[in-house]
Amino acid sequence: MKAHLLLASLLFPTIAIAAPEKVFNGTGLEGWKVQGADYWTVAEGVLKGESDDKKQNSVLWSEKSFKDFTVELDFKFSGDVDSGIFLRHENEQIQIGTSRSLKRDLTASPYIGSKRGYPQEAAGVKELLKADDWNHMKIVAKGKTYTVSLNGEQVIEYVSDTAKESGPIGLQIHPGVKMKIEFKNLTVDSL
Known part of the structure; x- marks a missing residue:
């Protein structure tokens, strides 16, 4: 057995595999920029977006752009959230919470600009989504294809004909709703 392991290590040298990039360091907003209202804070390793009575739009954009990538994060919300x-840009999004236009939860579904809306709905989300608790989302953006998993289960694969080749990642607080959402363990792995 040891001889097989030795032979394998000689024939197939170790390939260094890079760990996913922690794009949120858990202590501040370094590497991010706010577009819109300043609703983003960090405490105890958690990134919190919480709007006020003005219910303004706010997007927290990564300063870095990504081409093909996997983004993983944990999120938690309670009550009405959008x-x-x-x-890669503001017209391609994976929803978390209630759609303002359709008035129902479309978590993990793609939203593709105002003309397309929600072209496809994620399957099984109602059974997988944990209310008032941490949920894990994994999004693989490879070319024009978005594959989304929620709490370890793939819920959608969607091909967007309007996908950009590269761009930043953004976290949204939708205008018109007073809400709070929290994120942690946010990583990006370039493919």
Whole structure:
């Protein structure tokens, strides 16, 4: 057995695999910029977006752009929330919470600009989404294809004909709703 391991290590040298990039350091907003209202704070390793009575729009954009990537994060919300993860620009998003236009939860579904809206709905989200608790989302953006998993289960694969080649990642607070959403363990792995 030891001889097989030795032979394998000689024939196939170790390939260094980079760990996913922690794009949120848990202590501050370094590497991010706010567009809109200043609703973002950090405490005890958690990034919190909380709007006020003005209910303004706010997006927290990564300063870095990404081409093909996997973004993973934990999120938690309670009550009415309309948030999401922008992928490479403001017209391509994976929804978190209630759609303002459709008045129902469309978590993990793609929102593709105002003309397309929600072209496809994620499956099984109602059973997987944990209310008032941490949920894990994984989004693989490879070319024009978005594959989304919620709490370890793939819920959608969508091909967008309007996907950009590269761009930043954004976290949204939708205008018109007083809400709070929290994120932690946010990483990006370039493919």
